[in-house]
Amino acid sequence: MATTTITEKLSTTTVAEESVLDFAKYDYNNLERYVHPPETKEKLNWAELVTLDLEDYDREGGKERLAKQLEHAVQHVGFFYVKNYGLTQEEVDNQFTLAKHFFALPVDVKAKYECNYAAADYNGWRRNGRRVENKNFDNVEIFNIPKFTKDFEGKYQQPELLKAHLPEIEHFSKTLHSNVVLPLLRLFAIILQLPDEDYLVKQHTYEKKSEDHFRYMLYRKRTPEEWAASGGGVGNGHTDLGTVTLLFRQPIAGLQILGDDGNWTWVSAQPGTITVNLADTISHLTGGWLKSSVHRVVTPPEDQWAYDRTGLLYFARPHNETVLNPLDSPVLNAAGVKSRFEKPVTVEEWVKAKQTLQLNPDIAAKRWAEAGDGTVEVLAGFRDRKYKP
Ligand SMILES: O=C(O)CCC(=O)C(=O)O
């Protein structure tokens, strides 16, 4: 049965406006394709991560096998790969092509879609150069697209390039949610021995209001002089704020994760995979038992300096109304975990508090300086800290 997508509804209700949009201009046949840059030849200290084959999920005993495979990673590493997630490489590469063309738009076009940083609203375009590190401006651009639900309908606009492909972007985002995020949440429930395997799924329904979003990202290439001056670190070590982050395979090295042993290792580009990392809200829901992994993006190896680093990401988050107290789980009860907050905190409050810091370097610098010990209170007694090289 064919279902009407939000985008289809949109296009039937805005015929007059859409008719001026020249869809053919943005057809893939008329867009120069994104080509994956070559991998580095340098020998880096690569992280060893498990790969979950999601094809096994629906087989007899598959969920239990995958949960077993994941158990160590989600408690101690926080990063793993998934493969066979039900999107073709062509569909993935089409999204990379859209990302490439989006970031090639003139600044004044992108500026029409700029984030409302002061309101901690990350949907839209985040321009490069907002953060200064080692006396250099960052080279990171982001375009975030919210969920395709009634809560966001008409609230955010996209340039024609993306408008022409919205049904496909909607399909792509929803597929990631249903084929990757929800199955992973059931695996987490199995690991936590929750009586209801769908408990976490029910806090991540697509239709209900939450801050999940799909992201195009670009780390623009720099000249050798600029790379040399950038001091080896593009981004600070951080944890992501949601449930899980899905990061599509792209070949430019740079992503590193902080191990339990205090060492940083590089995440390699495994063909056909999505890299997944656990983030803060799932950690909060388990009193820190599931690991929100610390990671950062550093300057790529020199043989990749001449390439842009293009990213496709999906950020999953619980419903805004979810309260971030530890779940009632035999595993968590036995471990004696406690809430990480001094009072009940909802996801909506959490997202706003952390995004305020992430989107506003001026506010963040002041707040980090307050304690003077390399930590900052994000909300209700929960502190983030700086992770130095
Ligand atoms: O680009 C990457 O590899 C990771 C990006 C990241 O950590 C983030 O956007 O939170």
Ligand SMILES: [Fe+2]
């Ligand atoms: Fe991150």
